[in-house]
Amino acid sequence: MLVRRRNFLAGALGLPFVRLSLAHAQSTAKPIEIGFVYEGIGAASIPRAKAFQEGLRSKGYEEGRNITTVIRNGESHPDQFEPLVRELVQRDVKVLFAVGPAMTRLAKAATPTIPIVALDLESDPIKAGLVQSITRPGGNLTGMFFDFPDFAKKWLQLLSEAVPGLARPAMLWDPATGKYQADAVSEEARSRGLSLQVLPVRSPADFEPAFANGVDAKADAMLVLSSPLFGTNPKLIADLAIQRRLPAITFYPEFARVGGLLAYGTNLIDLFFQAGVLVAKILDGERPATLPVERPSRFQLVVNLKTAALLGVTMPTSILLRADEVIE
Known part of the structure; x- marks a missing residue:
């Protein structure tokens, strides 16, 4: 019994040291x-x-x-x-x-x-x-x-509401993203009888020529697809849309917050x-x-009325009532 008691005491007294050593190891681990x-x-x-x-x-x-x-x-x-x-x-x-x-x-x-x-x-x-x-x-x-191709319908629907008589929208597309969204928008444009001009853009240096080409082709609005290239340059794209007097919509809410007309997408x-x-x-x-793949579940519609005034666009009540954020 004496030996057992001594072993027990030694083990008990050693526990704090063991715990301290583990904590130290964790705190100093790379x-x-x-x-x-x-x-x-x-x-x-x-x-x-x-x-x-x-x-x-x-x-x-x-x-x-x-x-x-x-x-x-x-x-x-x-x-x-x-x-x-x-x-x-x-x-x-x-x-x-x-x-x-x-x-x-x-x-x-x-x-x-x-x-x-x-x-x-x-x-x-x-x-x-x-x-x-x-x-x-x-x-x-x-x-x-x-992977929601039906979102293309939302973008074109909103542009059609904001620009009555929309007939010749242009679309900024980054080929590095593949054709998944571009094909969905093109199909929706055909179903609506719209003449869609696809403008490939591979770098920020291509933005200004793409907008110029859109204007030369008589585009009456601009749809900007989702791409890291576009998502990291919302202000540049918004400024070009205003300069070229093209009502524009994209996936990124930040676009409307920095001067774009419309945005419908996720945070x-x-x-x-x-x-x-x-x-x-x-x-x-x-x-x-x-681990299941996850998808965005919350979407925001952001409207910039300041930009609407600059472009001479009268934003319809149907859009304003649905907007999550209106910039005045």
Whole structure:
């Protein structure tokens, strides 16, 4: 009994030391590296990365304490995308967060083992071969996708309401995003009897010539599709639309807030936060193969009446009553 009691006391006295040692080890362990690869410009990635990190922190993963986000920006130059993805894969990050359709495809091709969380608002993940199904992706990739072709109808419907007699809309399209949304808009335009002009844009330097081409072709409105290229340059596009006197609509609410006429889409900052939560689930041990793909569930209609006045557009009551935000 004496020996047993001494062993018990020694073990009991050692417990605080063991716990202290574990806590010390955790506090001094190297933070987990998470890759963050973004197609757009660095300045635009700052608030997005912050929201992503907030999502992680809501689940106990704090930047600088137990995680480190390794951020790489493509600066809207497609030739830089593949080397950035390759760098993060070679670095063997714990999870790779890929933003945009091009980065998502490159990440999927670059590694069959590193877990990937995608934020791709321009692809159908099943048709693109990125996942096997929405509920069970089945591979090393899951994420946030926006595969709602019916949204094209909403954009054209709103433009038609705002611009009575709409006949010749133009459409800014980034070929790097693929043809999924562009085909949906083209089909809807045909069903409405509209003559749609497609304007491919590959970099910010193409914006002004594209608008000029639209005006030369007698465009009476502009629809700007979803793309990281457009989402990171809302002010530039809004200013060009006003200069060219083209009523314009896009997916990004920020577009209307910085001077565009109309926006109908989702809050990107919310999506980046949710992507951070998805990454945290993987860090907690869940597998992308069984983590269902998520989609935006909240959408905002933002109307800028200041811009409407500048363009001579009388915004109909039908739009104003549905608007979530009206800028006067």
